[in-house]
Amino acid sequence: MKTLSLLILFFINITCKENTTVYICNSAGAKKYHYTSSCRGLSNCTYKIIKVDIEKAKKDGKTLCGWEK
Ligand SMILES: [Zn+2]
Numbered sequence: 763m764k765t766l767s768l769l770i771l772f773f774i775n776i777t778c779k780e781n782t783t784v785y786i787c788n789s790a791g792a793k794k795y796h797y798t799s800s801c802r803g804l805s806n807c808t809y810k811i812i813k814v815d816i817e818k819a820k821k822d823g824k825t826l827c828g829w830e831k
Contacts, residue, residue: 795819803827
């Protein structure tokens with residue numbers, strides 16, 4: 763039974779982590795992060811769109827995209 767609860771906790775952890783993934787434009791000038799890769803703010807991106815952890819995006823000084831407030 764202990765193994766089962768550990769497994770459940772493990773899967774909850776994975777789900778939570780997925781919720782904190784955001785999309786950013788991989789250019790030096792990009793200052794925003796986005797919840798979806800199809801966001802209007804990302805359509806201007808001429809660089810590669812990459813997935814990063816939201817904490818990393820914030821650490822890099824990025825803020826939530828204006829289209830998603
Ligand atoms: Zn956006």
